[in-house]
Amino acid sequence: MKELEQFLLDQMEHDTPSLLSHQAAEHLISSKVVRPGVVVLMQMVGSARNAAGALTSEKVDHLLTGPMRADLDRLLAHDPEIGTTRLAWLTTPAVEATPTSIKLAIDKLMYLRAMDAHLLDLSMLPRERRRFLATLGRRSTVQGLERRGERRYPILLALVASPRSTSWTRSSRCSTRRCRRASPTPRPRLTPPWRNGPRRARPGSC
Numbered sequence: 001m002k003e004l005e006q007f008l009l010d011q012m013e014h015d016t017p018s019l020l021s022h023q024a025a026e027h028l029i030s031s032k033v034v035r036p037g038v039v040v041l042m043q044m045v046g047s048a049r050n051a052a053g054a055l056t057s058e059k060v061d062h063l064l065t066g067p068m069r070a071d072l073d074r075l076l077a078h079d080p081e082i083g084t085t086r087l088a089w090l091t092t093p094a095v096e097a098t099p100t101s102i103k104l105a106i107d108k109l110m111y112l113r114a115m116d117a118h119l120l121d122l123s124m125l126p127r128e129r130r131r132f133l134a135t136l137g138r139r140s141t142v143q144g145l146e147r148r149g150e151r152r153y154p155i156l157l158a159l160v161a162s163p164r165s166t167s168w169t170r171s172s173r174c175s176t177r178r179c180r181r182a183s184p185t186p187r188p189r190l191t192p193p194w195r196n197g198p199r200r201a202r203p204g205s206c
Contacts, residue, residue, distance in 0.1 A: 025041075071115040072153055075087045075090070085142055117160040120160070
């Protein structure tokens with residue numbers, strides 16, 4: 001069972017119990033080991049998830065300075081300036097590309113830059129683990145994150161470091177599509193540079 005416990009811990013990029021259980025079953029089949037009971041297997045999955053969470057916190061602990069923790073905590077606090085939490089403000093996507101929504105996306109980027117989110121390096125975590133944590137942050141409520149205690153910080157770190165943490169990408173894509181539809185003239189076709197100028201005569205031709 002020690003081998004199975006290590007296998008589950010190695011799958012730290014995943015956190016869904018059903019997926020971990022399925023992977024554990026496949027691992028046991030490939031290793032030709034009799035699968036333990038369902039209750040025992042789910043207990044092992046739960047222990048592996050807790051261990052993966054602790055390992056994630058350990059790997060990003062050097063990023064959680066006092067100022068960074070304060071900035072992350074402010075994401076969960078109500079901000080009278082915007083009438084909601086910064087978490088909700090950052091994760092609310094733009095509906096369409098209007099000048100107002102594009103300006104709002106730029107404001108979000110500037111806010112994240114002010115807390116040095118663009119300097120965060122989470123490469124010590126597997127890519128799928130970073131993606132999972134960022135998605136969890138976008139889908140979680142303030143109350144849900146607060147109940148996680150210290151484990152909320154890796155989630156918030158992955159969220160603010162993610163390129164999808166604001167609606168800027170969606171706004172810029174919408175703006176590009178909108179401009180293309182509104183353009184009254186077709187885009188000019190580019191002529192390859194080798195077609196400019198006179199054609200050379202073939203050797204031996206007259």
